[in-house]
Amino acid sequence: MDTDLFVAWFEETARLVREERDRLTRLDAAIGDADHGTNLDRGLTEVCKALADSAPESAAEVLTTAGTTLIRRVGGASGPLYGSVFRQMGKALLTPVTLAGFSAAFEAGVVAVERLGKAALGDKTMVDALAPASRALALAVRDGVSVQEALDQAARAAAEGAKATIPMQARKGRASYLGERSIGHEDPGAASAVLFMTALATVAG
Amino acid sequence: MVGVVLVSHSAGLAAEAMALALGIAGPDAPVAAAGGTSDNGLGTSIDRVEAAVRSVDQGHGVVLIPDLGSSVLTARLLEEEERIVVADVPFVEGAIAAAVAAGAGSSLAEVLEAAEESRAFRKL
Numbered sequence: 001m002d003t004d005l006f007v008a009w010f011e012e013t014a015r016l017v018r019e020e021r022d023r024l025t026r027l028d029a030a031i032g033d034a035d036h037g038t039n040l041d042r043g044l045t046e047v048c049k050a051l052a053d054s055a056p057e058s059a060a061e062v063l064t065t066a067g068t069t070l071i072r073r074v075g076g077a078s079g080p081l082y083g084s085v086f087r088q089m090g091k092a093l094l095t096p097v098t099l100a101g102f103s104a105a106f107e108a109g110v111v112a113v114e115r116l117g118k119a120a121l122g123d124k125t126m127v128d129a130l131a132p133a134s135r136a137l138a139l140a141v142r143d144g145v146s147v148q149e150a151l152d153q154a155a156r157a158a159a160e161g162a163k164a165t166i167p168m169q170a171r172k173g174r175a176s177y178l179g180e181r182s183i184g185h186e187d188p189g190a191a192s193a194v195l196f197m198t199a200l201a202t203v204a205g
Numbered sequence: 206m207v208g209v210v211l212v213s214h215s216a217g218l219a220a221e222a223m224a225l226a227l228g229i230a231g232p233d234a235p236v237a238a239a240g241g242t243s244d245n246g247l248g249t250s251i252d253r254v255e256a257a258v259r260s261v262d263q264g265h266g267v268v269l270i271p272d273l274g275s276s277v278l279t280a281r282l283l284e285e286e287e288r289i290v291v292a293d294v295p296f297v298e299g300a301i302a303a304a305v306a307a308g309a310g311s312s313l314a315e316v317l318e319a320a321e322e323s324r325a326f327r328k329l
Contacts, residue, residue: 035248071282075248080278116278173274 001097001147005203006062007051012199014044020195027188031175035076036188043074043082059097063090063105077173078189081113081126082196088112099147103137110134117172124168124175124182126189132161133197151201158197162190207307207316208235208261211300212254212271212280216241222297226304234308235261236300249275254283266313268303268320272296290317298323 017024017040025037050069056062067087070079089109094101110130119125136157140150163186170182209226213219219240226236237257242248249271258267269280269291280291290313292299299320306319 039248071279072251075242075244075246075250075275077275077278079249080251080275080282084282116281 001059001099001102001204003056003059003062006059007056008203009196009200010044010047010051010062010066012203013196014041014048016195016199017041017044017192020191024188024192027186027191030185031170031178031182032188033076033174036078036192039074039076040078040082040192043070043079046070046073058095060090060093060095063087063093066090077117078126078192081117081189084112084116085109085130099137099150100141103134103141103150106137107134119172122168123172124165124170124187124190125172126187126193128165128168128187129158129161129190129193129197132157133193148201148204151197151204155194155197155201158190158194162186162194165190206233206235206263206310207265207313208237208258208263208267209300209303209307209316210254210257210261210267210269211236211238211240211296212249212257212269212276213238213240213296214247214249214272214274214276216245218272218296222300225297226300229301230304230308234304235263236304236307237261249279251279251282254279258283258289266290266316268292268307268313268316270294270296270299270303270320287313292317292320294320294324298326 021037021041025034028034028036047066047069050065054065056065063086067083071083089105092108093105114127119127121131133154136154140153165187170176175182211219211222219238223236223238237260239253239257243250267289271277271280283289302323303316303320306316
């Protein structure tokens with residue numbers, strides 16, 4: 001997994017988020033403040049610019065640049081949340097990047113966002129997609145499958161995790177004020193986490 | 206004196222909460238407002254929060270008082286042990302309590318405690 005793969009990951013995520021911007025915003029309009037698609041689109045556009053300008057020399061540098069840019073430029077809660085995931089992932093990632101190393105760094109990123117948002121599995125947040133993806137990566141490492149197969153499994157686990165947020169009652173963020181009325185809607189943060197994981201599986205292929 | 210930074214989704218709310226806190230605490234209390242995004246929308250700008258921290262940091266610590274959501278998350282990213290702390294308190298009441306304590310020359314722990322007491326403060 002080389003540096004170019006990580007740059008391509010953010011470029012593909014930016015493309016996917018732009019394509020799905022209105023769907024993310026619609027999901028967020030149902031239980032949030034209807035800015036998730038626009039905020040993430042703007043943040044990832046800035047990430048792509050920052051990566052083009054800084055010409056990072058390692059995968060870890062790509063991740064910390066992306067994380068810092070998301071923290072600085074998003075303005076909504078997804079900025080500090082995704083920003084922490086990638087900044088921590090970048091700090092934890094060793095070069096050269098193996099699947100096992102990536103899996104460990106990914107888990108560190110998920111732990112960072114769980115701590116920052118004080119969110120756990122089942123709270124109807126991005127953690128419900130990211131944590132299953134992290135577990136799928138760890139299992140793939142244990143089973144010794146290829147990088148492509150591992151990333152495909154992680155993307156599938158994220159998608160299943162996001163779908164599982166539909167019947168959940170939100171316990172974090174604006175949606176939690178809605179109580180039972182938050183039930184029946186997919187969490188927008190979990191939905192965007194699926195786009196990150198799908199993009200990674202795509203560019204690895 | 207300990208600095209106090211009011212972090213809100215709204216630039217107007219942060220500025221008015223600061224004006225109210227200074228009105229009660231006195232004009233010398235080191236209170237700064239960091240509201241809204243860098244393009245003046247609703248949300249949080251870490252650049253604005255960092256600039257506000259610098260403007261009130263006299264070397265005795267800074268208490269960040271966020272409203273909710275991204276303001277809380279952004280404030281937590283700036284936490285530094287014994288130097289920059291986030292108060293988990295009602296925005297307006299906490300701002301006033303912290304500003305009064307800071308203006309009276311209280312320590313970082315005392316300003317934080319004063320702000321936190323506002324959480325249990327009954328109005329009736």
